Amino acid sequence: MEMGLSPIVCIAQDYIQGKTVDDLRLRQAILELPDNKTEHLPGYLPLVPGMPVLLTENVATELGLSNGTRGIFRQLVYNESPEDVRYQDKNFPLNTKFITQPKYALVEFPGCKLDNKLAELQSKIVPIAISEQTFLFDAKELLPANVAKAAKINKKTTKLTVKRKALRLIPAYSMTTHKSQGQTLGKIIVDLVMPPGPIELASVYVSLSRVKRLDDLLIIRPFEFGTLQVKPSTAQIEELKRLDKIAQSTRKRFQFIVKTTTSQECRDLQANHLTDKKTLYCMLEICPLYNYSH
DSSP: OTTSOOOEEEEOEEEETTEEOOOHHHHHHHHTSOGGGTTTOOSEEEEOTTOEEEEOSOSBGGGTBOTTOEEEEEEEEEOOOGGGGGOOOTTSOTTOEEESOEEEEEEEOTTOOOSSOOTTSOTTEEEEEEEEEEEEEEOGGGSOHHHHHHHHHTTOOOEEEEEEEEESEEEOSSOOHHHHTTOOOSSEEEOOOOOSSOOOHHHHHHHHTSSSSGGGEEEOSOOOGGGGGOOOOHHHHHHHHHHHHHHHHHHHHTHHHHHHOOHHHHHHHHHTTOSOHHHHHHHHTTOTTOOTTO
16 A cells, blocks of 8 residues: 555455355355465465565476465456456455456566576566365355254255365465475564464474574564473484484495595586486595585
């Protein structure tokens, strides 16, 4: 609003038995389901050019476009529809434009591994198409009490199979610790007040290690110091021991290769694509002169 841009909201298209959902109450209830109950396809997707978004599915993992990848929304390509003007929602500003037939979103992915830009698009801009998922919705709460009771007595299911078509994106102004794993972020605000239940070591370490500088980290509120003193669980310790045994076993099994391969042979193997980085890692313990830049 302050930037002078009208917000856009993409509305998912839901189908039951191949037909669009006409009942307004049922349609509203399905659209308002949380993403974790709709295979991560949102019912409402608010979009403003320049906002951060998150991919919710693997698109092209070899290009770095996988579930959890962050990008910047640039433009929405869609078909005009009479349905667009029917929607009003108190959760969105009055000047919101509702879109019911999006075709694809143009998203900039700074970390994308595309060597060349796509035709007619700027570098790192990738079109994200509509995705389709199927999930179950329990309509029991929408049924009259006597109907719901009769269905239970007669062992009739009240669950509906819903097929949803929507963009595989969600706003990324905030994200869970799990989604942030493996990412390097510019600046972050972290909440270290943990929910009830056992505290996972990763939930603390991962969130605090997403930035390169301490100046780029802000802890939003006071927290219990014990949160930082979480020890690995017995299962985690056992897993570390298991991995250590595998590492030792691997060194012994490949000892002959390690001891008899020279640095020049290492270079020849890689040059002829006869080995990969993982195998070379073993060789390099005895070939310290080998340099990956060669």
